[in-house]
Amino acid sequence: MSIQVQQLNKHFNQYAALADINLDFHDGELVALLGPSGCGKTTLLRIIAGLEQADSGSVIIRGEDASDLHVRERNVGFVFQHYALFRHMTVFENVAFGLRVKSRSERPAEAAIRVRVKELLDLVQLSHVAERYPTQLSGGQRQRVALARALAVQPKVLLLDEPFGALDAQVRKELRRWLRELHDELHVTSLFVTHDQEEALEVADRVVLMNAGRVEQIGTPAEVYDQPASSFVHSFLGSVNQFRGRVAEQGLGIGEQWLGGPISAHHLAQGSAAIAYVRPHELEILPADAPGGISATITRLLPMGPRIRVELRGNGDTNGAHFEAELSKEEAKAFTSGQGVRLVAKQAQLYPDYQI
Numbered sequence: 001m002s003i004q005v006q007q008l009n010k011h012f013n014q015y016a017a018l019a020d021i022n023l024d025f026h027d028g029e030l031v032a033l034l035g036p037s038g039c040g041k042t043t044l045l046r047i048i049a050g051l052e053q054a055d056s057g058s059v060i061i062r063g064e065d066a067s068d069l070h071v072r073e074r075n076v077g078f079v080f081q082h083y084a085l086f087r088h089m090t091v092f093e094n095v096a097f098g099l100r101v102k103s104r105s106e107r108p109a110e111a112a113i114r115v116r117v118k119e120l121l122d123l124v125q126l127s128h129v130a131e132r133y134p135t136q137l138s139g140g141q142r143q144r145v146a147l148a149r150a151l152a153v154q155p156k157v158l159l160l161d162e163p164f165g166a167l168d169a170q171v172r173k174e175l176r177r178w179l180r181e182l183h184d185e186l187h188v189t190s191l192f193v194t195h196d197q198e199e200a201l202e203v204a205d206r207v208v209l210m211n212a213g214r215v216e217q218i219g220t221p222a223e224v225y226d227q228p229a230s231s232f233v234h235s236f237l238g239s240v241n242q243f244r245g246r247v248a249e250q251g252l253g254i255g256e257q258w259l260g261g262p263i264s265a266h267h268l269a270q271g272s273a274a275i276a277y278v279r280p281h282e283l284e285i286l287p288a289d290a291p292g293g294i295s296a297t298i299t300r301l302l303p304m305g306p307r308i309r310v311e312l313r314g315n316g317d318t319n320g321a322h323f324e325a326e327l328s329k330e331e332a333k334a335f336t337s338g339q340g341v342r343l344v345a346k347q348a349q350l351y352p353d354y355q356i
């Protein structure tokens, strides 16, 4: 086990930023810490780095309790969203920096430093800009320099806080693919913070879902997406339609209507208030005269590349609620805007509805 976080708690005044966090990160894996703004991701990363002190609990790095170790002694590399490269130093010198400031006994000889920096610049594909200054680079190139700089001292752990957050969507996409490839080559245990679910699902070996200072779920991208442990995870990862009603034998009863289909009700009692979560691609649209289902009206058909997004408004018991389905172009041919239809879930997950 590379990093173990045990019973970690952190308050800012009365506010619990982290509540009883327990996590194990394996050697060589790339893990995303994912959650909405303010859920505690950065605080957790900073405590692991040694930049912030926890109120209680411990951080164990490669078997050694690091809780009382200074940030310099933890051997972690960082890359932040706005990583301040030294403006007055060339790219080469920025990457060499961490090696040059080592104590005399640990510092490699000048020739070895030059070889190492050259290797790192090759790795991040920036050898051709080695003599430039940071202001002469694009945002994406700067972040790659920041990564090379963090890797120069051969950290045991790499911590990245929204490393591509400030970049535009296209560059972000390229860099995250690049980060994945780089990680496959180096296998440095890496944790990266993001609030972008697509980024987390695409890049990470495992994803930690956080909400309000707590861990909601940890698992592979497929596990957290296909088997969400809570309604929070379900709705945070991709869009969902919500249907409020009562648990019945046939599924979910909404007034006189039924949301049919195979509904997984966990251990909810018959008659209890529940919300069904149905992803757009799990929602089937049937003609208005079909038996069962929920009555709705199509408000818009939006082409989204090869798929059509169908926006709907509920009628009767779901009056005014907005729903969204996803169809192939072929399937969508049967429908037009303004048409009355019935909605049936091909698959749905029920959660207790505490608001009723």
Ligand SMILES: Nc1ncnc2c1ncn2[C@@H]1O[C@H](COP(=O)(O)OP(=O)(O)OP(=O)(O)O)[C@@H](O)[C@H]1O
Binding pocket: 012, 013, 017, 035, 036, 037, 038, 039, 040, 041, 042, 043, 044, 195
């Ligand atoms: N130094 C501080 N003093 C007081 N409150 C703080 C401090 N740092 C963080 N917080 C609070 O702790 C909570 C968690 O903050 P944190 O930065 O860890 O969240 P986050 O998930 O990284 O959010 P974001 O995605 O917006 O960066 C927030 O409510 C924040 O306001």
